[in-house]
Amino acid sequence: MNDSFPPGSETRRFCSSPAKLDRRRKKRCYRFAVRTSQLVGPLVCALLMLITALASAQRGPATRTDVPALSMTCPMHPDVVEPRPGSCPICKMNLVPVRLDTAWMCPIHTTVMSDKPGTCPLCGRALVQARVAVTYTCAAQPGIDRLEPGTCPDGTRTVQRRTLRPHGNHNPQHGGQFFMAGDNWHHVEGAYPRPGVFRLYVYDDYARPLSAADLNKVTARVVTSERFDARTRTTTDITAFPLRPSRDRAYLEARLTGVTLPAEMTAKIRLKPDAPEYRFDFTFTAATREPALAIPARRTASGRGSTPAAPSRPAAAKADVAANPSTVPAAGLPPTPIPETIPEILVQLKARDAEVRELIRQGNFAAVWVPAFQAKDLAVALEPHIGRLTPASREIAEPALQRVVRFAWLLDSFGDLGNRQQLEEAYAAFAGAAADVSAAFGGAQ
């Protein structure tokens, strides 16, 4: 919902909703109106009425308070969201208006949407937050789809329609690990439901399962052991298992042998015959579980089920990758506490560096951004101290601090894609920069 009431709303309520006003306010409002009309005559009153009428026309009926603000987006690149008309910075197409909002939806039954957290009435799964576009339709004529609320041809009011936005839902739907493909359109979720079984769910840009026809075009295998040639930077499969469509074409599945938990495996996927091959690295510390099919709260006899489901992280936040969801950070990151002395900052920087390395090692890619961002905050905090360094150390420290910042952001970006090699290379650059910072500042105290 639009949480920001337009400027001036208080003024409107001040005079037009007397029921909600306290006595003093009401009195003041009345006195102001009377004095105005007495002192400046009908002209000013007419002006005031005109202004009020114009303002009302601008805001529309009372239900407009629920109308999310207009944004402009690219028809081809939904990530582009701008406040005013223009052209897409990627493809130069004219931006089109959209009203964006967030809603809570069932990860499986995507038509189930709610204004608030809760559980799916169909399956009882906890609702997850997703990005939606809001339009207005008519109950009798669902073909009508407008940006503005209003009146239907049959005289009834329009009703709000919420449609999932591309990339609006980055939540795993089967308890697995969810990544975005490099084509910025497809998404995949890898699951390890029981020993020796790897499942790959392939989704479109709305995180909807691919149609059977499209899934048939996907060629994929899961690799449990491979050889990396550092000289040519190529990998060769040693043990690979083909991923085949399930009978109902809901997912691809491979039966693995020789795999024990914790298990690392790589899905190598060509989404169409002429598409490049993408790799997604999965680490499973335990078997994945489908989201619990809890009994919906309203159907329970006891009061225990009435507790609302814990809110899931917003879709914009990082996807859940770990078997243990508690390791996944929340969407917001509180400010990094900065120690007072340089040695203490360096100790913290080293610790964050180690955390990034460990998270990558664990395959918990979606959590990498947290220590990476903390490290870049520490690097930024070191910058004012650069004047204490010798010219030679400064020559090393200045670019190294900048590289810590840049590679922290790059680690954040690569964390969404699930390619271990890419993350490891970004980490190597990040760690090298952090080591340069430590070396340069090491003798400063």
Next chain:
Amino acid sequence: MRVPPRPVVGIAIVALTVAAWSTQPAAHKPITSPFTFSEDVLPIVKERCAECHSPGGVAPMSLLTHADAVPWGESIRVELMAGHMPPWGVDSAAARFRNLQQFPGREMNVLLTWASGGTPPGKTDATPAAVYTPRWSLGPPDATVPLPEVTIAADAQEKVEEFVVDVPSRSLRAVDLLPGTPSIVRRATVSVRAVTDARAAGATPERLLALWLPGDHPVPLDAGLAFQVPPAAKLVVRVYYRKTWQHEREEVADRSTIGLYFADADATEVQVLRAFTPAASGPEASFATTVNEDLRAIALYADPDLSEAHVKVVLVRPEGSREELIAFRPRAEWARRYWFREPITLPRGTQIQVTADLDAGKLLPPAATPPVRESRERSSLSLALNVVRGK
């Protein structure tokens, strides 16, 4: 009739409130950035980016107002993460060079946080940004050479034009270019056409006078040093024109001017020394050259074959000490000379080791501009050092 003040104030408040109310609502995009455009971003952009990213500048967009910058938020984010902007490409020791500004981590973080976090405007200022006007950054040249007018047809997007013009036989301390239409002159090389022995070993006279880029102020040679123009030599100016999307389907013309800055006639001639490998295969290449006389290095540039590689240059001196000269990512589109702040001594016997990681795309974010490579094959790789003789 005299209107009493109180109602007037009341009316004004109501009118102002309604005026504010009737403005376009802000985008429904979560604002998570504590940095705003006017307070935090604009000072950085003015300092670092305005020479190109201003109205009439060579960049495809001005970034000097919030309205201009916001649509490019995602592009700014990607180009910064890719290390494409600012276009110096130096990963280490930028402070060692005269023509590079250090881009502090704090500033990079401000821009990335702002671009990723809802691009908040801060205090809005409707003042339009000033149109960029090119000027001679070293002051009026000693001599100018006007280039012929070039027109890019409406249906063409880019053009490369080579001009061969007469040049006085003089010693030069700097060469600059003043674009006639700054928004289309993307880069230029200025060199002397003279007979040279390409196979000569060791240092030979430098014929490349300037690698010109928009926004990159030419660095004049120190007093006592010069590029020499032999008698009867010609000046070869190669200009790369490219229209930005604002000029699509428009015919655009340019008439640029070359500016020459003379040096003393008895100045020491600048030489070039190349490290070279005739063949490169695989994702990495290493090659080296050994200095066979005492030299001082004053500048360095990569030849186009090294474009988009990650290049590291290390000096190994005769006594065994090692010094990293530069780690950088040259790009053909942004070919430049890197001028050392202080000359680097290269005693006879010093080995110049070059390592090139040719796997360019591995650290690019998904939406980054793919590498542009002018030569299709990396058949050979070379790196040039500008040197002067003596200790």
